[in-house]
Structure formats: C-alpha cells, structure tokens
Amino acid sequence: MPEKLPFEFLVTPDFNRDPYTAYDGLRAGGPVYPIDFPPGMDAFLIIDHEVGRAALNDPRLSKDITVFGDYFRKLADSDDLLFQSNMLQVDPPEHTRLRRVVSKDFTPRRVEALRPRVQEITDELIDAMEMNGSAELIDEFAFPLPIIVICELLGVPAEDRERFREWSGLLINPSFDPEGTRVRQQAARDTQAYFARLVAERRADPREDLVSALANGGDLDDRELLSTLTLLLIAGHETTVNLIGNGMLALLRNPDQLALLRGEPELLPDAIEEFLRFDGPVERSTPRFAAEDVEIAGVAVPRGAMVHISLGAAGHDPAAVSSPQELDITRRDNRHLAFGHGIHFCLGAPLARMEGRIAIGTLLARLPGLALDCAEEELAWRPPGSVVRGLARLPVRF
Numbered sequence: 001m002p003e004k005l006p007f008e009f010l011v012t013p014d015f016n017r018d019p020y021t022a023y024d025g026l027r028a029g030g031p032v033y034p035i036d037f038p039p040g041m042d043a044f045l046i047i048d049h050e051v052g053r054a055a056l057n058d059p060r061l062s063k064d065i066t067v068f069g070d071y072f073r074k075l076a077d078s079d080d081l082l083f084q085s086n087m088l089q090v091d092p093p094e095h096t097r098l099r100r101v102v103s104k105d106f107t108p109r110r111v112e113a114l115r116p117r118v119q120e121i122t123d124e125l126i127d128a129m130e131m132n133g134s135a136e137l138i139d140e141f142a143f144p145l146p147i148i149v150i151c152e153l154l155g156v157p158a159e160d161r162e163r164f165r166e167w168s169g170l171l172i173n174p175s176f177d178p179e180g181t182r183v184r185q186q187a188a189r190d191t192q193a194y195f196a197r198l199v200a201e202r203r204a205d206p207r208e209d210l211v212s213a214l215a216n217g218g219d220l221d222d223r224e225l226l227s228t229l230t231l232l233l234i235a236g237h238e239t240t241v242n243l244i245g246n247g248m249l250a251l252l253r254n255p256d257q258l259a260l261l262r263g264e265p266e267l268l269p270d271a272i273e274e275f276l277r278f279d280g281p282v283e284r285s286t287p288r289f290a291a292e293d294v295e296i297a298g299v300a301v302p303r304g305a306m307v308h309i310s311l312g313a314a315g316h317d318p319a320a321v322s323s324p325q326e327l328d329i330t331r332r333d334n335r336h337l338a339f340g341h342g343i344h345f346c347l348g349a350p351l352a353r354m355e356g357r358i359a360i361g362t363l364l365a366r367l368p369g370l371a372l373d374c375a376e377e378e379l380a381w382r383p384p385g386s387v388v389r390g391l392a393r394l395p396v397r398f
Contacts, residue, residue: 001034137395192230371398
C-alpha cells in the first residue's frame with residue numbers, strides 16, 4: 001500500500017493553484033492512496049480514471065452516511081441539510097425514489113425550453129458589464145447567471161438571491177473544526193427556515209415553479225423536501241459558476257485555443273467538454289463508504305472507510321487521456337468524469353452544459369478584446385479542502 005497522505009496535501013496553496021501537477025507526482029505510487037482525512041476516519045483517495053469510474057458505480061461503496069462513522073451520523077441527525085435525506089446521501093431504493101421525483105424537471109427537453117431565458121439573462125449581464133471596459137467576471141457574470149436561473153426555477157424571489165450565495169458558500173465550507181462546523185450548521189438552519197417559509201407559502205398559494213410542484217406533489221416528507229431543495233439550490237449553480245470561471249481562465253491562458261474558438265464557434269460543445277476535463281468545477285466526489293471490506297486496485301479498504309474519487313486527477317490521467325496537460329478544444333478522446341458516473345451522475349448536467357455554452361459563447365461573441373486583467377499570481381481561488389474547485393475572482397478587461 002502507498003504511504004498515507006496527510007490531509008494537508010489537499011489544502012496547500014500550491015495544490016489549490018494546480019492540483020494536477022501534485023496528482024501527477026503521485027501516479028507512480030499507484031491509483032489509490034490512504035489519506036489522513038479529518039475527523040480521524042480511515043479514508044482513501046482514488047486518482048486513476050478507470051479505477052475511479054468503477055468506484056463511482058460500485059454498489060459496495062455506499063452513499064448512506066447514517067451507517068458509517070459517528071461524525072457523519074451526527075451530521076445526518078443535525079440541521080446540516082446537505083447531510084440529510086436527499087438523493088446525494090442515500091442508496092437504492094431510496095435514491096431511485098428521490099431522484100425520480102425531480103428528474104422530470106431536468107430532462108434535456110425541459111432544459112432546452114429554458115434556452116431563451118438563459119440567453120436573455122446572459123445578454124443582460126453582459127450589457128451591464130460592457131460599458132465599463134472591465135469586470136470581475138465571477139461576481140458580475142459567472143455567479144449571477146446560474147443563481148438567477150435556479151432561483152427562477154425554484155420560485156425564489158429576486159431579492160433573496162444574494163443571501164443564497166452567502167448560505168451556499170457556508171454550506172460547502174470544508175472546515176471540520178468546531179467553529180467551521182458551527183458556522184455551516186447555522187447556515188443550514190437559516191436555509192431550512194427560509195425554505196420552510198417558502199414551502200408554506202406555496203402550499204397556500206401554488207405557482208408555476210419547482211418549490212410548488214415538490215411541496216404539493218405528496219412524494220416527499222418535510223425533511224426530504226427541505227433537504228432536496230437545499231441540494232438543488234447548491235448543485236443548481238455551483239457547477240456552472242465554476243465551469244464558466246475555470247473555462248474562461250483556461251481560454252485566456254491559451255490564446256491559440258481562444259482564437260480557434262472565436263474563429264470556429266461550432267467547436268463550442270467540444271470546448272465545454274474539454275473545460276470540464278481540463279479544470280473541472282468539482283475537484284473530487286462527495287464521499288462514499290465501504291459497506292464491506294473491499295479491495296480497490298489491490299488496496300484493502302476496510303468496512304466503514306471513506307472513499308473519495310478525484311474527478312480532476314481522473315481527467316488528467318495519461319492512461320485515459322492523451323497529452324492531458326494540454327488544453328485542446330478539438331479533443332475527441334474526452335472521457336472526463338466531471339459529472340460523475342453511474343446512478344449518481346449529475347442530474348443537472350444538461351442544464352450546466354447549456355448554461356456554459358451560452359455564457360462562454362456569448363462572452364466571446366460580444367467581447368472581442370476579452371483578456372485577463374491581473375497577474376497570474378494575483379488570481380484568487382476559493383478556499384481549499386472543499387470538493388468544488390473554482391475561482392474567487394477573475395478580473396478581465398475588454
């Protein structure tokens with residue numbers, strides 16, 4: 001078995017800037033590493049594409065946090081809604097039931113019907129930026145676009161969107177220390193209280209929105225309903241924010257690819273898939289737990305151990321991707337795992353792809369002089385340790 005990694009491996013400034021070089025340094029040691037993961041659990045990190053893909057769909061690796069580990073059992077019984085009864089945290093048959101309730105609202109056909117509105121929001125945001133000649137692309141564009149879309153789908157009033165940005169950031173706070181846990185759980189209570197009020201309003205006065213449909217559908221109990229709404233809120237924008245931000249940074253760092261995409265906009269669908277592989281919005285999967293003693297690529301994983309799959313490392317595995325460190329928007333061998341694999345494959349993938357294509361395509365079409373407006377060392381990434389990977393700031397000029 002390879003030597004155990006310290007948790008600090010995942011949270012150093014160098015790793016935060018470039019996790020892929022760090023992972024490449026581990027590949028010679030094997031595809032699976034034990035890691036000292038807080039709060040003191042047996043944990044393993046998979047950095048190989050094929051091993052990771054198999055693990056994502058392995059029924060021996062459970063998503064049910066109520067079964068394994070005192071820390072996670074306490075979270076499941078707390079106000080931390082992300083660790084309660086939603087499709088991300090359960091196994092079949094409960095997973096099948098919960099996913100079916102919301103899946104009809106995220107089919108490719110339903111998502112395509114949103115295209116005109118997504119384009120309208122995109123144009124409005126660029127209109128507001130265009131007159132200034134520069135912008136902070138995360139705050140002024142990449143974040144507002146998907147949060148407006150998911151809030152309109154859910155039926156959240158426009159004046160409440162900003163508080164959801166704050167709550168979302170706190171809910172995915174990676175800190176395991178007492179203060180970090182306290183802050184996250186307070187955000188969970190605030191989110192739960194907000195959605196409880198909104199559900200009560202929609203039960204009394206239903207509208208044409210997702211909260212009304214779920215609140216009055218009779219398929220979810222109140223705990224499942226509030227947990228599912230919280231998951232939809234976070235998953236409904238986090239992926240797209242980081243897809244847009246990371247994708248634009250990749251283009252701005254690779255002017256040949258930027259020029260190619262400007263000249264051949266029909267390459268945009270392939271470009272989006274390459275952005276997802278090259279520097280995707282989710283660094284590693286949410287945890288799974290060994291439901292029995294298992295062996296993964298020759299490494300013994302005991303029952304109850306936590307398993308993470310690095311989706312980013314999988315996308316840079318030279319055994320699966322040719323020249324993985326190169327951004328190539330014409331790539332045809334793109335087998336990324338950015339949206340996961342198997343029964344927990346991201347339900348919102350069609351929406352994220354559509355938002356990403358419209359956002360990046362419109363930026364390039366309308367802002368021909370788009371360029372990075374800071375030195376490389378001034379780029380700010382979101383705090384390390386979380387499963388998501390994204391920029392905190394992306395200053396641009398045009």
